[in-house]
Amino acid sequence: MTARGSATLAEVMALDPSQNAIGAGIKRFRLQKKWSLKELSEHSGVPLSTLSKVENGQMSLKLEKLLRVSSALGIDVxxxxQPAEPEAPAALVTGRRSLTRHGDAKITQTENTRYEYHASDFSRRLLTPVVIEVLPGRNPEPVKHQGEEFIFVIEGRVEVLTEFYEPAVLEVGESLYIDSTMAHNVRALDGKPARVLNVSSTPRASDI
Structure with missing residues (x-):
């Protein structure tokens, strides 16, 4: 679950490549497949020049093209x-923990949403906990992806939009649990920003 503008999935506030989470993510997964930009362009149908600008933080992609890129890369959009995870052995490790102190969360900023990723140093986790600040005045596009999600309102009021149900208004302290393969998104109400805790199951390679 993420709230995004109706024109793009994510349009970063600053166009500095180091802050361009979407472009950095595309480049990271492209290099993991040992693909050139030309190869990614051929597999996704997105022009090479467009992909180059996205990776360098010079423009953003609309949802349709972003989904084509993620499909070509074989990943969930x-x-x-999400921040890059440190490399770790594939073997299951028990007794692990990740402590996120105040100010230590990894931040991703889009046009109308701020994401605070917790446990970002915890590789190969089954859950992705994020505190999301949703700014008002936007009608987000519905998105869908593998897994399940838990949405809990910390501040403000939000409306959760889902594919098969009527919109649900959530107040502070209320929550919703959904199947993420159903198109969904969240928007802030009352002309004020809202903060929600979002915990989603992390897609596995076999799920994509």
Whole structure:
């Protein structure tokens, strides 16, 4: 679950490549497949020049093209907005923990949403916890991805839009649990920003 503008999935506030989470994500997964920009363009149908500008933080992609890119890379579109995880052995490790102190969360900023990723140093996790600040005045596009999500309102009021249900208004302290493969998104109400805790199951390679 993420709230995005109706024109694009994510349009970063600053166009500095270091702050361009979407472009950095595309480049990271492209290099993991050892593809050139030309190869990604051929597999996704998105022009090479467009992909180059996106990776360098000079422009953003509309949702349709972003979905084509993520499909070509063989990943879930939500993985592109998550911080890069440190490499770790594939073997299951028990007794792990990740402590996120105040100010230590990894930040991703889009046009109308701010994401605070917790446990970002915890690789190969099954859940992705994020505190999301949703700014008012936007009608977000519905998105869908593998997994499930828990949405809990910390501040403000939000409306959760889902594909098969009537919109649900959530107040502070209220929550919603959904199947993420159903198109969904959240918008802030009352002309004020809202903050929600979002915990989503992390897609596995076998799920994509």
């Amino acid at each position: 939500m993985q592109l907005v």
